[in-house]
Amino acid sequence: MTNPRQIAFVALRDVHKGAYADVALDRVLRKFKLPDSDRRLATELVYGSVRRLRTLDALIDQLATKKSHQQPPELRIILHLGFYQLRYQERIPPSAAVNTTVELAKANGFSGLTGFVNGLLRQYIRLSEKSPEPLKLPDNPVERLGILHSFPDWIIQVWLDQIGVAETEKLCEWMNQTPTIDLRINPLRTNLEQVATALESAGILAQRIPHLPQALRLISSTGAMQNLPGFTEGWWVVQDASAQLVSHLLDPQPGELVIDTCAAPGGKTTHIAELMQDQGKIWACDRTASRLRKLQENSRRLNLQSIEICTGDSRNLPQFYNIGDRVLLDAPCSGLGTLHRHADARWRQTPESSQELSQLQKQLLFHTSNFVKNGGLLVYATCTLHPAENEAVISEFLAENLQWQIEPLEASSPYSVYSTPQGWLKVWPHRWDMDGFFMVRLRKTNDSE
Numbered sequence: 001m002t003n004p005r006q007i008a009f010v011a012l013r014d015v016h017k018g019a020y021a022d023v024a025l026d027r028v029l030r031k032f033k034l035p036d037s038d039r040r041l042a043t044e045l046v047y048g049s050v051r052r053l054r055t056l057d058a059l060i061d062q063l064a065t066k067k068s069h070q071q072p073p074e075l076r077i078i079l080h081l082g083f084y085q086l087r088y089q090e091r092i093p094p095s096a097a098v099n100t101t102v103e104l105a106k107a108n109g110f111s112g113l114t115g116f117v118n119g120l121l122r123q124y125i126r127l128s129e130k131s132p133e134p135l136k137l138p139d140n141p142v143e144r145l146g147i148l149h150s151f152p153d154w155i156i157q158v159w160l161d162q163i164g165v166a167e168t169e170k171l172c173e174w175m176n177q178t179p180t181i182d183l184r185i186n187p188l189r190t191n192l193e194q195v196a197t198a199l200e201s202a203g204i205l206a207q208r209i210p211h212l213p214q215a216l217r218l219i220s221s222t223g224a225m226q227n228l229p230g231f232t233e234g235w236w237v238v239q240d241a242s243a244q245l246v247s248h249l250l251d252p253q254p255g256e257l258v259i260d261t262c263a264a265p266g267g268k269t270t271h272i273a274e275l276m277q278d279q280g281k282i283w284a285c286d287r288t289a290s291r292l293r294k295l296q297e298n299s300r301r302l303n304l305q306s307i308e309i310c311t312g313d314s315r316n317l318p319q320f321y322n323i324g325d326r327v328l329l330d331a332p333c334s335g336l337g338t339l340h341r342h343a344d345a346r347w348r349q350t351p352e353s354s355q356e357l358s359q360l361q362k363q364l365l366f367h368t369s370n371f372v373k374n375g376g377l378l379v380y381a382t383c384t385l386h387p388a389e390n391e392a393v394i395s396e397f398l399a400e401n402l403q404w405q406i407e408p409l410e411a412s413s414p415y416s417v418y419s420t421p422q423g424w425l426k427v428w429p430h431r432w433d434m435d436g437f438f439m440v441r442l443r444k445t446n447d448s449e
């Protein structure tokens, strides 16, 4: 099988049965060797159809007599692929999108329905010639944004409550873009200029990111990251700009003892080690052994010596009580700040899963705060944009732990541009063009204070 649309169809069939989009796609791409351009098309069609699921279903609902969920499941996938190409793939001519979708229907047991597929897609083309937006949209802003940009209502509501309709729309558009790749340069092995020059000689352009001393954003496509210059030498790791901010907020110093309580796969642990000149000790704790193995691989590649591993549940590690100069809690979260990186994530999270995560986050924060010495610091961070997992966790913790207070960034800090009046940092992706993040620095005052 070498037809990229058929490959996309096979992967999507698995996704609709519950598989993760990246896993399903990887499985089918491994099985059938495709030229690069077909591989890219299959990838775009799978991720795009998953991401735009709600919008594509709305088109079926509007144009067909039977609603999307009443269609045979495989025909629904074929229609998604057709509408996706017509609506979002400008470089595919509409006639090619229609013809290939009709062929796909034929090849997959729907020969009797090719007229229906053809008619539906052509109806969409006719409507788009008459109006820039052929989709009928409700007036209610939550549903309107949800259908137009393909998000569940509850996520739209969470954002709308914080930033209003106009900004939520910008955020939705941002989250539907292809994600960028940022590198964090390892200053113990190289510097920004050397990496930028090496990348340029491999034909890859990179640009600096304001305020972040170790960050480079790749602005041309890369192929496999392991083949880029400097990978084996440990010159860099892939880490989004906003994730890099977290370790700067922690501001670890050489010789200190730092406990990273949810550390795997180690993006921030290795950054902390670099900022400490690899002097001192960092305990990297996580309950998932397989992810900790990745951390060890990363730390070996970057040639870092100061990291020690602890496999276990960070809600129960009394051996660390009162020994940490600094503690990082980069908590498991609903990931609403990184939805652009995982096409299916918006459909996997629910209000209930976010609620459960907020309970876990509170338990982790209440326990790991005991790891900090008097006078020490704890940074709490998540890559979500849900107040129940961020502001509410911190407010509840501070209300019950009077020895703790928020330590805002100094006004002179380059990172203070992300600060809020409450003292925490909140990165809204559409404002700063980086993943969504929440982070706050808390200080444990001395008992006597």
Ligand SMILES: C[S@@+](CC[C@H](N)C(=O)[O-])C[C@H]1O[C@@H](n2cnc3c(N)ncnc32)[C@H](O)[C@@H]1O
Pocket (backbone or CB within 6 Å): 261, 262, 263, 264, 265, 266, 267, 268, 269, 285, 286, 287, 288, 291, 312, 313, 314, 315, 330, 331, 332, 333, 364
């Ligand atoms: C957001 S990820 C951490 C990312 C990591 N800090 C980095 O920068 O690469 C959250 C991590 O928390 C871990 N985790 C979840 N619950 C945990 C618990 N109760 N104790 C320890 N680790 C936990 C997960 O295995 C996952 O690796």
